[in-house]
Amino acid sequence: MNNAATRPVGEDHVWSVDEHLEDILTTVRPLEPIELQLLDAQGCVLVDDVTVPVSLPPFDNSSMDGYAVRVADVAGASEEFPAALTVVGDVAAGAADPLRVGPGQAARIMTGAPMPPGAETVVPVEWTDGGLGGGPVSGMRARSLSPEGASGQVRVHRPAEAGAHVRTAGSDVKAGDLALAAGTVLGPPQLALLAAIGRGTVRVRPRPRVVVMSTGSELVQPDEQLARGQIYDSNSFALTAAARDAGAIAYRVGAVADDADTLRSTIDDQLVRADLMVTTGGVSVGAYDVVKEALSLAGDEDEAGGGGVEFRTLAMQPGKPQGFGSIGPDHTPLLALPGNPVSSYVSFELFVRPAIRTLMGLTEVHRPRTRAVLEAGKALTSPPGRTQFLRGQYADGTVTPVGGAGSHLVAALAHANALIVVPEGDTSVEPGSEVEVVLLA
Template sequence: MSSAAPRPAAPDHLWSVDEHLDDILSTVRPLEPIELRLLEAQGCVLVDDVMVPVTLPPFDNSSMDGYAVRVADVEGAGEEFPAVLEVVGDVAAGAAEPVRVGPGQAARIMTGAPLPPGAEAVVPVEWTDGGLGEGPASGMRARSLAPEGAEGQVRVYRSVEARAHVRDKGGDVRAGDLALAAGTVLGPPQIGLLSAIGHGTVRVRPRPRVVVMSTGSELVQPGEPLGPGQIYDSNSFALTAAARDAGAIAYRVGAVADDADTLRSTIEDQLVRADLMVTTGGVSVGAYDVVKEALSHVADEDEAGSGVDFRKLAMQPGKPQGFGSIGPDHTPLLALPGNPVSSYVSFEMFVRPAIRTLMGLEDVHRPRVRATLRTDAALRSPKGRRQFLRGKYADGEVAPVGGAGSHLIAALAHADALIVLPEDMESAEPGTEVEVVLLG
């Protein structure tokens, strides 16, 4: 996997959200397929269609513990006049050569065991005396009292129709059927199906390895005491969790101080385990925005085609952004702003689609719906910028949560949607239909 350099633009060019996203998705490429064992492939995307090599179930089998019988032998059976059948043997799950059931006979059968030759249906043990001659059995209790493999008689107190309590051969899937289509994300049910049809390994695109690091000398690890002017590092935790939620294997790097040499060496050290790098903070125009300084030095030392472009976007929050590639493998890097809400919104708009693209998925975006704005007052939006507001969505309506400030992380924790106000909308009155990005 490699990524080309970002699309060049004039230094004063104000990028739209769509231009920036298109630039990212046009340069990030899906990871190369690999063969993995089933449990290692969980969360990965299937590369090829998988066909069914064996029919499931591979033979007619019982869905109940009971007795395999011929339908005619139990016709008309009831409590007063039960059918009395000769028990010719037991059929357990995995039995290679089950007994044959002839006229007036029954075979004791366990759940999953193959239906023996001659039998047409299964009578649940609860409809019999369990072979004890004492009236209807009480399930497993009655059966457990009968000596295993013992011959004798069983009284059947109810009739059955043909194929009753029998799982048909091929009732699940048949050989030659499509088991799973290429592009399927492998979760527990899909892995269960692959193992059921005999696959020990599967060809997938691996989960992307994403390294997340935050920058800022003011950042302190949660759990440690705060000094004057310090705050806890929340961005790296939120973005690492978001990367994992998107399907990646994510590594969080502790906050890096505002020192270009330290940041540069940290980035270079982390490249060995990164398919994608994400930084947060240090991309604006302040005196201590070391991400720009550090990455410009990295780009100077990299091979041709690498580089990180820092740009301004017509969006709120998240105006300052950086995108490019670094290192000998041209590892994609997205540099996000440092305010908590800005970094999270930027992740949802740009990093998540990049991760999903690396995975090889076709649909890389969060679902979007139209919803009626439920609010007491009009929402304001700066002209020419696409605004993303935190919201709570339910039943076709969305209500804003908290204010527009990019530092209001508490409101973000209570939101399950982003309200999108386009560039040409300066005011959204109550009842307006708006676009909503669903985060849940």
Template structure:
């Protein structure tokens, strides 16, 4: 009798076993089985397909030719989607050809709860994403493209594609622009689909140690920064191609639309990235 466990000593009748919103890992699944729950209602991890577009893109590890650059966006955005909690699938870079883009998209929709593209959404001669997806109609879906009052990341696209109306988010092609756009728009969507909090990255107030000489009037600027103990320093310049500065940053410094310059010592909003 001394080695008999008391009934209800693990989970008593009427006691909450798992709260809504709990992520189900091995111990939680074991608990559900132990209390006799054969099924529970869950929000599955969304499957996110990530693809870069651009005939100039070359896989890392391959030597560059004239006018070529390595595809960094698809790798970074796939990592972003996984970090947000999604199951992410990276697709090799798609060349600037409307038929190729359409066929690739059709092939990928069977495994996608959402699609994220980068590149081809501005006003250039080879902005194939905008040109191709703007023409969708009926069962093909509908994608709208806008120019937002922000820097980086001004050109953006969003819509529903395919007969199942899969959400598609079309991000700009510059590496920093695509990353910032993901953090502001795609990450919250993934987190909302999963019912996870917080949906957005945490924003805090911090003292900016550096002066910002100029910020575009009427556009909200997101500068790369390094945050520590209530102070943030500017990392690199504002160029949307400066990936090294992005890799060194752990925060985004927010300069409001009406602010064209920031003095050193000014308190600013800072979006924490880690």
């Protein structure tokens, strides 16, 4: 994961958002492809084009319960003058040796059953007397294809055109067609298509395994009693859920106390199940910023052979302190995010989500962006020299700020569906101005 040749140098360098993101995305590489069973491939990205080996449907079949007949034999049929046909037998779904239908004959046919040779169309059972010898019937009686009607005659009360109620071979896809293109994310409909064309396994890039952990001796798990000076750990829940939303298999680790040895030991233990590590908290310049203490490059590779983590100052708000690098013998990527709830979540959306989707092998890794008119009671202010990301509610081409600029305002974050982007060069944005927004939902 060495990308030093393209990185800005100097401890005092302030990284732009784009520089930091570019460094991450030029370092992280898609996971190697593997062959998976269909259900295990859900949510994964297809590596190769898949072509159709056999047409769907593979044979002409009936789309209705009814009777397979020749068109000429029911031409002119009506309620007053029904066409009387001899029923030669039943054709059920899965029938391997269907009956032949000759002049003046009909074969009772079930939905999905192959069209018998000689038959050109299907008349629904509702258009007949159901083979019961009387007048036309309807409702449940008309739909009942009981064995008693399997012989004798059926009276057809309406004509049918050639191919009516028939699913022709290849009407869905034909042999040789492209079923799914490489890069497709496999959801339920895509898995259904693969199964329908006979594919039991598929070659994909696996969903990345992401381990998320919070740091801080003040953190307490939800449902536990808070003591003075303690707060509940929300970051690990938010980021684990966000990683799953991005497509990863995410594991949440309980909060780690402010002890560098404990943190490093916990990370080492988690590497066995991680394609990407994400920490939150402990990346600033305080006395207890243990992530920085435990993982900082310090000019050397870490003991396990990984490249270490570089801690940076970014020209953004919230999310000024960030860390990025690799750890362990497999050089597992690690992103160290700030500890304030809004800072960590905004950092995830800007940096971690694209990294996850790059590991998946996707080409489009970013949240969509659009332009919107700012609806606000007063001008938005932003510190000079920083790109600010404010929470907002976007709808119908307008965006309204939600909450303030504070990086601790998690309640406001819960009501936002977008981030309002205020560029580095702007210190004020007036209501009614057009702004860029990142769409989160």
